[in-house]
Amino acid sequence: MTRGLYIHIPFCATICSYCDFYIIKNQDTYIEKYVDYLVKEFELFKELNPEEIIIDNVFLGGGTPSLLTPAQLDTIISKVKECFTLVSNAEISMESNPASIDEQKLNEYKSVGINRISIGVQSFVKKELGILKRNHSPGLAEKVVTDAVNSGIETVNLDLIFSVPGQSLASWTYSIEKALDLGTNHFSTYNLTFEENTPLWNKMQSGKVVKYNDEVDEFMYFTAIEILTNRGFDHYEISNFAKTNNKCRHNLNTWNSGEYLAFGVSSHGFFEGSRYKNISNLQMYYEMLSNGKLPIIDSVKLQDSDYSEELIVLGLRASGLDKAKIEKQIPSFFDKANKFMKELIEKEFISESETHYKLTSKGYALCDSITNKFLDFI
Ligand code: SF4
Missing domain, CATH: 3.20.20.70 (Aldolase class I)
Structure with missing residues (x-):
């Protein structure tokens, strides 16, 4: 990896x-x-x-x-x-x-x-x-x-x-x-x-x-x-x-929910399945490191439901909804979203390829509202 x-x-x-x-x-x-x-x-x-x-x-x-x-x-x-x-x-x-x-x-x-x-x-x-x-x-x-x-x-x-x-x-x-x-x-x-x-x-x-x-x-x-x-x-x-x-x-x-380490004050990372956050205060950042501690103040293990949400939210922003990944992670998603998806395709807000449903330029302008609607189908 x-x-x-x-x-x-x-x-x-x-x-x-x-x-x-x-x-x-x-x-x-x-x-x-x-x-x-x-x-x-x-x-x-x-x-x-x-x-x-x-x-x-x-x-x-x-x-x-x-x-x-x-x-x-x-x-x-x-x-x-x-x-x-x-x-x-x-x-x-x-x-x-x-x-x-x-x-x-x-x-x-x-x-x-x-x-x-x-x-x-x-x-x-x-x-x-x-x-x-x-x-x-x-x-x-x-x-x-x-x-x-x-x-x-x-x-x-x-x-x-x-x-x-x-x-x-x-x-x-x-x-x-x-x-x-x-x-x-x-x-x-x-x-x-x-x-x-x-x-x-x-x-x-x-x-x-x-x-x-x-x-x-x-x-x-x-x-x-x-x-x-x-x-x-x-x-x-x-x-x-x-x-x-x-x-x-x-x-x-x-955007593909890949992991990344984060360093420096106020940075955010994703490592071994957990999203974490460094402290947003420079003096305390120095102090923690001087005391031999990583300056992490918050670390949350990504749950299955968080991962499902990310697949939708990050996918829509970038390369689209990955059919195979979503079917594996949320088996009922496309059945539930079927009617809405058809509407989006008809209105040319989304285009379909063999592997993805991707927002069109017109669709990107409505990205937030489309994302919220899709999240209801998780
Ligand atoms: S002040 Fe903010 S917006 Fe301006 S250069 Fe610095 S980080 Fe960027």
């Missing part, structure tokens, strides 16, 4: 207006200490789980992992290789922000093993970046994406956000077209969410910005699907598009 490995880097240089993650405003000395503790965490995990663990994808998420220097990244990857068996063609992926990478850093990241980079561009329009409080300009994003493509890192993903207050269909299309011109081979497009108590949410409450309605959201979403699929991208998950060989292994593993 191969597994994934997730590493959380909680630091950011500035905090974006819509962000509600557990984030710490960075100072360089923080990261040095954090890397030391990540190393301790890998070693302790290995000591407590001495059997061989084979890893086929590593994902550094955040926060802003690109605040790491190439040397710090090298320390982390080397330790992963020492403690676990990393397959020779493992995907090693990291999230990054345009303001914290440049040509030299990208080349050095590549030489320490990064073969997939995800860049948080969000928009190529200055006003929209201002509303989101991103700390980069459109020009910088363009330069950095070009450098990433030229660096030879195999997969370059761009994150883009739609339904930003004031964004027009023309400016949304402009950002997508601009990104396509730069030659990246993976896209993640997200609908802006107004999380409670974020600066953006407060602005909405005081009437300074207006949230678009569902119709606009849908229109923006379909526009992205149309442009990207027409340009040869496979819409392989609700928010993700890739060229044939550039699908993200880390994402696919998660």
